Amino acid sequence: MKVAFIGVGNMGGPMARNLKDAGFDVCGYNRSRPIPHGINPGKTLESTVANASLVVTMLPDGDALQNVVADMLGSLHKGAMVVDCSTTDVASAQTVSKLLQARDLRFLDAPVSGGTTGAEKGTLTFMAGGSAEDFETVLPILKKMGSKAVHCGEAGAGQAAKICNQMIAAATMISTCESFLLAQSLGLDPQKLFDVVSTSSGYSWAMNDYCPWPGVGPETPADRDYAPGFAAELMLKDAKLALTAGWQQGRQLSITEKSVELFTDFVEDGGGAGRDFSAIINFLKDRG
Numbered sequence: 131m132k133v134a135f136i137g138v139g140n141m142g143g144p145m146a147r148n149l150k151d152a153g154f155d156v157c158g159y160n161r162s163r164p165i166p167h168g169i170n171p172g173k174t175l176e177s178t179v180a181n182a183s184l185v186v187t188m189l190p191d192g193d194a195l196q197n198v199v200a201d202m203l204g205s206l207h208k209g210a211m212v213v214d215c216s217t218t219d220v221a222s223a224q225t226v227s228k229l230l231q232a233r234d235l236r237f238l239d240a241p242v243s244g245g246t247t248g249a250e251k252g253t254l255t256f257m258a259g260g261s262a263e264d265f266e267t268v269l270p271i272l273k274k275m276g277s278k279a280v281h282c283g284e285a286g287a288g289q290a291a292k293i294c295n296q297m298i299a300a301a302t303m304i305s306t307c308e309s310f311l312l313a314q315s316l317g318l319d320p321q322k323l324f325d326v327v328s329t330s331s332g333y334s335w336a337m338n339d340y341c342p343w344p345g346v347g348p349e350t351p352a353d354r355d356y357a358p359g360f361a362a363e364l365m366l367k368d369a370k371l372a373l374t375a376g377w378q379q380g381r382q383l384s385i386t387e388k389s390v391e392l393f394t395d396f397v398e399d400g401g402g403a404g405r406d407f408s409a410i411i412n413f414l415k416d417r418g
């Protein structure tokens with residue numbers, strides 16, 4: 131099967147490589163950076179998708195998705211399926227779905243959780259929105275890039291699940307960082323804090339799998355001077371998507387509002403641009 135992979139970056143690179151290693155004929159296209167070694171590079175967006183029966187997109191946001199879909203619409207193979215794994219707003223996924231369906235093309239929004247490590251190891255979790263039939267068709271292919279895929283509902287449901295997850299990840303990271311900083315002020319050894327919390331009621335992915343304190347827990351971006359990993363800008367984007375969705379639904383999300391405020395300050399004025407999102411611990415530390 132010919133697969134076009136559009137957006138071969140930190141996540142898309144290893145995902146495309148896993149598909150290639152599983153025997154798919156993968157051609158990659160990026161707007162602004164070279165295609166990673168081992169992936170066949172496409173010359174233009176249009177020529178990359180022209181013969182593909184599956185197009186996977188892994189782009190920064192909903193605007194990029196809408197632009198790419200508009201640009202490739204006339205070149206897509208009849209009956210082709212587009213699977214968007216980017217994190218976007220729900221409305222972008224629904225708009226693109228309608229646009230493609232009007233041309234007898236198929237679409238799933240299938241954002242992922244698991245980060246660059248999950249992308250490399252092929253252990254991502256996919257959360258998909260679209261028809262059950264399209265989900266079943268693409269499931270064996272998603273399984274080559276991930277270990278779990280959940281069909282969440284109609285178009286946009288995958289993105290809804292993703293932003294609901296991300297608002298929790300943003301808040302628990304901030305809370306975990308504040309817990310380490312308070313422990314330090316109280317004279318508590320960070321390793322002891324980890325030993326207790328990682329098996330107590332305060333445990334979370336942020337503490338157990340993505341610990342923001344260097345030298346404690348599994349190896350994380352904190353042990354690599356906070357090089358991303360999952361960039362602070364992307365977490366800010368995701369927390370904003372959740373907050374905006376809350377406004378649109380008339381739902382107050384007070385903790386998410388605080389997460390957006392802190393990540394905005396961190397990214398815009400606190401040295402967070404280009405850093406992993408867990409580096410917010412240094413920003414919170416400096417605030418005292």
Ligand code: NAD
Pocket residue numbers: 136137138139140141142159160161162163188189190191194197198215216217218242243244245246359360361364
């Ligand atoms: P990235 O910036 O490394 O990769 C994005 C790629 O898209 C780049 O290679 C860029 O050249 C390409 N691109 C951008 N606009 C394009 C266009 N118009 N046409 C063609 N190519 C274009 O970002 P990433 O970290 O791989 O994240 C991609 C998506 O995955 C984002 O939506 C992000 O929120 C989501 N995500 C990231 C992680 C993570 O840990 N990095 C985890 C889960 C989800």
